[in-house]
Amino acid sequence: MRQISGNKLLVKALKEEGVDTLFGYPGACTIDISDELYKQDDIRVILPRHEQALVHEADAYARTTGKVGVCLVTSGPGATNLVTGLATANYDSVPLVCFTGQVARHLIGNDAFQEVDIVGITRSITKYGVTVRNREDLGRIIKEAFYIARTGKPGPVLIDLPKDVMAELGSAEYPSEVNIRGYKPNTNVHIGQLKKAIKMLNKAERPLFLAGGGVNIARANDIFTKIVEKTNIPVITTVMGRGAIPTNHPLYIGNLGMHGAYAANMAVSECDLLFSIGTRFNDRITGKLHAFAPKAQIVHIDIDTAAISRNIHVDIPIVADAREAVLKMQEYVEPCHTEKWLGQVNAWQAEHPLMMKKHAEMGPKDIIDEINRQFDEAIVVTDVGQHQMFAAQYVEITEKKQIIMSGGLGTMGYGFPGAVGAKLGNPDTPVIAISGDGGMQMNIQEFATAVLEELPVILCVFNNTYLGMVRQWQKLFYGKRYGMTNLRSGALFRRTEGKEMPEYTPDFVKLAESYGAKGIRVTKKDEIAGAFEEAKKNTKVPTLIEFIIDPEEMVYPMIQPDGTLEEMIMDC
């Protein structure tokens, strides 16, 4: 029988798994894999400039294509730089397979150069992680990794590859079947439970759908929308669930939670049946638990048994994939008499519509409105902070538009590499990153990747020279003591009392240009449209548009952490 090295088998396995793009950064322990990848053309190898950006790129690639994102990094620091990205993907259920180099088996445990126990380090932030200790296990482990990553509740899998195992000759076979005795993801829907839930739905006077990220991950949007329309029941979403039905749909109320719409939060408080799909009832959406949906019976459909009845008590638990569940629901749902209830919801919307008061000549909403106007088709990738919440509130999502972000972990630095990964997976779709000046600087080096890969992403930087979301808390709850949030602070500021500052730190426009990208600075509202028009003309290079934003802009409404709806702060 023909024998091949582990390195060759890895590349063969990737091809059989249909991997077309690999995000890799080389090193001593993976140089042989780089060599094998060099000898072939089927898999495109992307070289980001930092492993954290690398894993975010693979993550966004996966979120926007539905494929498994694949990473290859070296041992030691290459592997540890994955940690934040793995936790990000794990929290948001993104399928990744990450290969890390490892020192040869006889060196493991010896404090060898660039040796680190990466499986141990990442144990609690991966769906599964394993070191390949025998060459004959390699094919099976890779096969299982892809299967585990994409099935059930998707998540990141890490495979640690000792250099000598990969050099060893062994079987050229890549298995076609998977059988893991401890892992049998549930796919069937319990029909009895589902019928019970639908019966409650029909009986309810004030029913409400709550869609979480699971609806988007399972790509159940189209069928879910049909169910919503047939039943005539209003819908609220979590931030990650946004887009479960088009945001301009008349039955869509808005996001709930800390920065949710008033009407959405009122609807949760007043509904008598909360029919939730694919959400973990995170503290950012529930606020104080005893005050959450106090009048409602709760139905909860989730792929993850552990997410059910953990944070809130659930009356009807249903363990199922969201798409499977809504497909089955389609057979049983009936039109509900919700006219009166919808009237109430509309009244709340009229009472406090989602809006931003005018603070400066150009506000965040003006920019997002323009994005909504100019792009019928787009993938919007956000970073983390105020701009993220503005985007979650105001970016319009339709069948042709998607928004992705680090929702669970809240990882600053996700936005830019996320846009790079999304564009690599969707070359024909406009990709727009919305970031702050803080998050943008956490992975700014990806300009090199974006320029050299000729990725015409549009990077909107909402620059207010502050870490705005933390500043917002300081403004509201900490007596306006802006400790650590002023991105212009330091010895220079103290010595000159802020009078001898460079105009920009950094000058984002010059920074973009130094990489060969385009940079535009926008300070006035009437320049917004032109800037996007200009950016669209750059079809081979990224364009950064820096928007100078007033630091006093705030995300409203806001419910305090662990607060209740009654304490909701409207615009002030």
Added chain:
Amino acid sequence: MDNNLKKRWISLYVENQVGVLSKISGLFSGKSYNLDSLTVGTTEDPTISRMTIATVSDDETFEQIKKQLNRLVEVIKVIDFTDIFVRMKEILYIKVRKCTQEDKVELFQIAETFKARVIDYGKDSLLLEFVQTAAKNDAVIKLMKEEFKNIEVVRGGSVGIESISMMER
């Protein structure tokens, strides 16, 4: 949150692989679950290990623990020992030093009463072996601490298996 806070037992079938013990114990520490005792050993199938775990938790947390364990790829099966008949024992060694002659006599009496064995013997020391439920071992340790000043205790953690007949413990 401490409604029904009590000791509960779980038996786990897990893959006999490197890192699995760390994964299980890491789940408990990472999620702030109490881990009272954990024993592990291979089964008749050398690729499978079986763990007996004791945790002090309330109803809701205990449900979460079982679900979280079930999620792990390396966990093959989770058995809740709460409402089933099981046989469960723990081994306990107690070494008593600086014994007087009367102490030794008393220790032999204790051994007889508790069905323990005296397994080693020195000029002024004795080594006792108890194989009984963890709760009884708790009681023995309490008693021995009261009676003797110089003792050394090692306990193994419980191992449990489902009963064949309807008998408990």
